[in-house]
Amino acid sequence: FLGLQITRTPSQRERHLALVNGPTTAKREYLKRTSPGASATEIARRMRPRFTDPKHEAIHLMIQDVRYPVAPLLHRRKWAVYRTSGPLVTCDDPVLFLAGPPFERPVSLAGSSAVALYPLDPFHLLVMLRWNMQHHGPLVLDVAETAAVNLEIVAAATRTSFERPGDDIAAECSVPAREPIPELDDETAQSLEAEAALQYLLGRARRVSRWADSTTSPDWPVPRWYPVLTSSSHLPP
Numbered sequence: 001f002l003g004l005q006i007t008r009t010p011s012q013r014e015r016h017l018a019l020v021n022g023p024t025t026a027k028r029e030y031l032k033r034t035s036p037g038a039s040a041t042e043i044a045r046r047m048r049p050r051f052t053d054p055k056h057e058a059i060h061l062m063i064q065d066v067r068y069p070v071a072p073l074l075h076r077r078k079w080a081v082y083r084t085s086g087p088l089v090t091c092d093d094p095v096l097f098l099a100g101p102p103f104e105r106p107v108s109l110a111g112s113s114a115v116a117l118y119p120l121d122p123f124h125l126l127v128m129l130r131w132n133m134q135h136h137g138p139l140v141l142d143v144a145e146t147a148a149v150n151l152e153i154v155a156a157a158t159r160t161s162f163e164r165p166g167d168d169i170a171a172e173c174s175v176p177a178r179e180p181i182p183e184l185d186d187e188t189a190q191s192l193e194a195e196a197a198l199q200y201l202l203g204r205a206r207r208v209s210r211w212a213d214s215t216t217s218p219d220w221p222v223p224r225w226y227p228v229l230t231s232s233s234h235l236p237p
Helices: 002-007 010-021 024-034 040-047 054-075 143-156 186-191 194-205
Strands: 078-084 096-098 115-121 124-129
Touching (some): 010 186, 010 194, 024 040, 024 194, 078 143, 115 143
Antiparallel strands (some): 115 124
16 A cells, blocks of 8 residues: 555656656666666566556556555565654655655655554654664654654655544744656656656656755654664665
Protein backbone atom coordinates (compact mmCIF):
# COMPACT_ATOMS: atom_id res chain seq x y z
CA PHE A 1 0.00 0.00 0.00
CA LEU A 2 2.74 2.46 0.91
CA GLY A 3 4.62 1.57 -2.26
CA LEU A 4 1.55 2.46 -4.30
CA GLN A 5 1.23 5.74 -2.37
CA ILE A 6 4.78 6.58 -3.44
CA THR A 7 4.43 5.59 -7.10
CA ARG A 8 0.95 6.97 -7.83
CA THR A 9 1.88 10.67 -7.67
CA PRO A 10 1.47 12.89 -10.79
CA SER A 11 5.22 13.23 -11.36
CA GLN A 12 5.74 9.49 -11.03
CA ARG A 13 2.92 8.68 -13.48
CA GLU A 14 4.44 11.19 -15.89
CA ARG A 15 7.84 9.55 -15.48
CA HIS A 16 6.38 6.14 -16.30
CA LEU A 17 4.84 7.51 -19.49
CA ALA A 18 8.28 8.90 -20.38
CA LEU A 19 9.77 5.45 -19.84
CA VAL A 20 7.17 4.00 -22.21
CA ASN A 21 7.53 6.61 -24.96
CA GLY A 22 11.14 7.78 -24.62
CA PRO A 23 14.27 6.31 -26.25
CA THR A 24 15.08 2.70 -25.32
CA THR A 25 18.73 3.57 -24.61
CA ALA A 26 17.61 6.03 -21.94
CA LYS A 27 15.25 3.47 -20.41
CA ARG A 28 17.99 0.82 -20.26
CA GLU A 29 20.47 3.17 -18.59
CA TYR A 30 17.82 4.40 -16.17
CA LEU A 31 16.94 0.86 -15.12
CA LYS A 32 20.62 0.05 -14.57
CA ARG A 33 21.15 3.10 -12.37
CA THR A 34 17.98 2.74 -10.31
CA SER A 35 18.15 -1.05 -9.91
CA PRO A 36 21.83 -1.69 -9.13
CA GLY A 37 21.13 -5.22 -7.89
CA ALA A 38 19.25 -6.30 -11.01
CA SER A 39 20.94 -8.74 -13.39
CA ALA A 40 21.30 -8.19 -17.13
CA THR A 41 18.52 -10.74 -17.63
CA GLU A 42 16.23 -8.81 -15.29
CA ILE A 43 17.00 -5.53 -17.05
CA ALA A 44 16.28 -7.11 -20.44
CA ARG A 45 13.01 -8.51 -19.12
CA ARG A 46 11.95 -5.13 -17.78
CA MET A 47 12.82 -3.53 -21.12
CA ARG A 48 10.20 -5.62 -22.93
CA PRO A 49 6.76 -3.94 -22.95
CA ARG A 50 3.87 -6.04 -21.67
CA PHE A 51 1.05 -3.95 -23.14
CA THR A 52 0.52 -2.08 -26.41
CA ASP A 53 -1.47 0.71 -24.74
CA PRO A 54 1.07 3.19 -23.26
CA LYS A 55 -1.13 3.98 -20.26
CA HIS A 56 -1.56 0.28 -19.46
CA GLU A 57 2.19 -0.18 -19.76
CA ALA A 58 2.75 2.82 -17.45
CA ILE A 59 0.52 1.17 -14.81
CA HIS A 60 2.52 -2.04 -15.22
CA LEU A 61 5.77 -0.14 -14.64
CA MET A 62 4.30 1.47 -11.53
CA ILE A 63 3.51 -1.97 -10.09
CA GLN A 64 7.03 -3.12 -10.96
CA ASP A 65 8.43 -0.13 -9.07
CA VAL A 66 6.39 -1.16 -6.03
CA ARG A 67 7.65 -4.73 -6.28
CA TYR A 68 11.27 -3.72 -6.72
CA PRO A 69 12.83 -1.71 -5.17
CA VAL A 70 10.25 0.37 -3.24
CA ALA A 71 8.42 -2.27 -1.19
CA PRO A 72 11.57 -4.19 -0.10
CA LEU A 73 13.23 -0.96 1.02
CA LEU A 74 10.19 -0.01 3.10
CA HIS A 75 9.80 -3.52 4.52
CA ARG A 76 13.40 -3.50 5.73
CA ARG A 77 12.85 -0.41 7.88
CA LYS A 78 12.02 -0.44 11.60
CA TRP A 79 8.40 0.55 12.01
CA ALA A 80 6.60 2.18 14.94
CA VAL A 81 3.38 4.15 15.35
CA TYR A 82 3.69 7.44 17.25
CA ARG A 83 0.81 9.33 18.82
CA THR A 84 0.91 13.10 18.30
CA SER A 85 0.12 15.91 20.74
CA GLY A 86 -1.99 17.73 18.16
CA PRO A 87 -3.65 17.01 14.83
CA LEU A 88 -1.64 16.11 11.75
CA VAL A 89 -1.96 17.39 8.21
CA THR A 90 -1.39 15.14 5.19
CA CYS A 91 -0.72 15.88 1.52
CA ASP A 92 -0.92 14.60 -2.06
CA ASP A 93 2.52 12.96 -1.72
CA PRO A 94 1.93 11.44 1.72
CA VAL A 95 4.96 9.13 2.21
CA LEU A 96 7.80 11.43 3.30
CA PHE A 97 11.51 10.62 3.22
CA LEU A 98 13.60 12.75 5.59
CA ALA A 99 17.33 12.22 5.15
CA GLY A 100 18.68 13.61 8.40
CA PRO A 101 22.36 13.97 9.29
CA PRO A 102 24.89 13.50 7.79
CA PHE A 103 22.89 14.11 4.59
CA GLU A 104 21.75 17.48 3.29
CA ARG A 105 18.19 18.52 2.47
CA PRO A 106 18.25 17.59 -1.25
CA VAL A 107 18.64 13.89 -0.40
CA SER A 108 15.27 12.14 -0.05
CA LEU A 109 15.62 8.69 -1.56
CA ALA A 110 13.80 5.69 -0.12
CA GLY A 111 16.95 3.74 0.65
CA SER A 112 19.26 6.36 2.13
CA SER A 113 16.86 8.59 4.06
CA ALA A 114 17.00 7.98 7.80
CA VAL A 115 13.27 8.39 8.35
CA ALA A 116 10.14 7.67 6.33
CA LEU A 117 6.81 9.04 7.60
CA TYR A 118 3.17 8.32 6.79
CA PRO A 119 0.23 9.98 8.62
CA LEU A 120 -2.26 7.23 9.53
CA ASP A 121 -4.94 9.53 10.95
CA PRO A 122 -5.04 12.99 12.58
CA PHE A 123 -3.28 11.72 15.72
CA HIS A 124 -1.15 8.76 14.64
CA LEU A 125 2.04 8.78 12.57
CA LEU A 126 3.78 5.74 11.11
CA VAL A 127 7.54 6.25 11.51
CA MET A 128 9.88 3.95 9.55
CA LEU A 129 13.53 4.27 10.53
CA ARG A 130 16.38 3.08 8.35
CA TRP A 131 17.44 -0.52 9.04
CA ASN A 132 20.55 0.47 11.05
CA MET A 133 18.71 2.84 13.43
CA GLN A 134 16.58 2.47 16.57
CA HIS A 135 13.51 4.18 18.01
CA HIS A 136 14.38 6.08 21.21
CA GLY A 137 12.13 7.57 23.85
CA PRO A 138 8.36 7.40 24.13
CA LEU A 139 6.26 6.77 21.03
CA VAL A 140 4.61 10.15 21.55
CA LEU A 141 5.46 13.42 19.80
CA ASP A 142 5.23 16.56 21.90
CA VAL A 143 3.74 19.82 20.64
CA ALA A 144 6.97 21.12 19.10
CA GLU A 145 7.76 17.77 17.46
CA THR A 146 4.24 17.52 16.04
CA ALA A 147 4.53 21.05 14.61
CA ALA A 148 7.90 20.21 13.05
CA VAL A 149 6.43 17.09 11.40
CA ASN A 150 3.46 19.08 10.07
CA LEU A 151 5.85 21.59 8.51
CA GLU A 152 7.68 18.74 6.75
CA ILE A 153 4.39 17.28 5.47
CA VAL A 154 3.23 20.61 4.05
CA ALA A 155 6.64 21.11 2.44
CA ALA A 156 6.41 17.65 0.85
CA ALA A 157 3.15 18.43 -0.96
CA THR A 158 3.30 18.47 -4.74
CA ARG A 159 0.30 20.77 -4.97
CA THR A 160 -2.10 20.23 -2.07
CA SER A 161 -2.21 19.49 1.64
CA PHE A 162 -5.26 18.13 3.49
CA GLU A 163 -6.50 18.52 7.04
CA ARG A 164 -9.66 18.44 9.10
CA PRO A 165 -11.95 21.48 8.85
CA GLY A 166 -10.97 24.05 11.46
CA ASP A 167 -7.48 22.72 12.22
CA ASP A 168 -5.83 25.49 10.14
CA ILE A 169 -2.42 23.77 10.17
CA ALA A 170 -1.21 24.47 6.64
CA ALA A 171 -2.13 28.15 6.90
CA GLU A 172 0.43 28.51 9.71
CA CYS A 173 3.24 26.82 7.73
CA SER A 174 5.57 28.88 5.56
CA VAL A 175 7.46 26.82 2.95
CA PRO A 176 9.32 27.71 -0.26
CA ALA A 177 7.37 27.55 -3.50
CA ARG A 178 8.12 24.70 -5.86
CA GLU A 179 9.68 25.62 -9.17
CA PRO A 180 7.09 24.77 -11.85
CA ILE A 181 8.12 21.90 -14.12
CA PRO A 182 6.55 21.73 -17.60
CA GLU A 183 4.51 18.58 -18.08
CA LEU A 184 5.92 16.08 -20.52
CA ASP A 185 3.33 14.77 -22.97
CA ASP A 186 3.55 11.61 -25.10
CA GLU A 187 4.55 13.45 -28.28
CA THR A 188 7.37 15.37 -26.59
CA ALA A 189 8.64 12.21 -24.89
CA GLN A 190 8.89 10.45 -28.23
CA SER A 191 11.08 13.24 -29.64
CA LEU A 192 13.56 13.42 -26.74
CA GLU A 193 17.21 12.63 -27.34
CA ALA A 194 18.58 9.79 -25.22
CA GLU A 195 20.65 11.96 -22.85
CA ALA A 196 17.85 14.48 -22.39
CA ALA A 197 15.39 11.66 -21.66
CA LEU A 198 17.78 10.10 -19.14
CA GLN A 199 18.28 13.37 -17.27
CA TYR A 200 14.53 13.89 -17.23
CA LEU A 201 13.93 10.39 -15.86
CA LEU A 202 16.62 10.70 -13.20
CA GLY A 203 15.27 14.08 -12.18
CA ARG A 204 11.79 12.68 -11.77
CA ALA A 205 13.11 9.67 -9.87
CA ARG A 206 14.54 11.90 -7.15
CA ARG A 207 12.31 13.88 -4.87
CA VAL A 208 13.75 17.37 -4.49
CA SER A 209 12.96 19.03 -1.19
CA ARG A 210 11.49 22.51 -1.17
CA TRP A 211 14.30 23.33 1.24
CA ALA A 212 17.04 22.13 -1.13
CA ASP A 213 18.03 25.64 -2.26
CA SER A 214 16.88 27.51 0.81
CA THR A 215 19.24 29.31 3.17
CA THR A 216 16.65 29.19 5.94
CA SER A 217 15.74 25.50 5.99
CA PRO A 218 14.57 24.24 9.40
CA ASP A 219 16.46 21.74 11.52
CA TRP A 220 15.54 18.11 10.97
CA PRO A 221 12.44 17.30 13.02
CA VAL A 222 12.45 15.07 16.14
CA PRO A 223 16.23 14.93 16.86
CA ARG A 224 15.97 11.57 18.67
CA TRP A 225 15.25 9.98 15.30
CA TYR A 226 18.69 11.03 14.04
CA PRO A 227 21.73 9.65 15.87
CA VAL A 228 24.90 11.36 14.70
CA LEU A 229 26.59 9.08 12.17
CA THR A 230 30.35 9.53 12.38
CA SER A 231 31.51 6.57 10.31
CA SER A 232 30.78 5.61 6.75
CA SER A 233 30.30 2.06 8.06
CA HIS A 234 27.01 3.21 9.57
CA LEU A 235 25.62 4.32 6.23
CA PRO A 236 23.36 2.05 4.16
CA PRO A 237 25.01 0.15 1.28
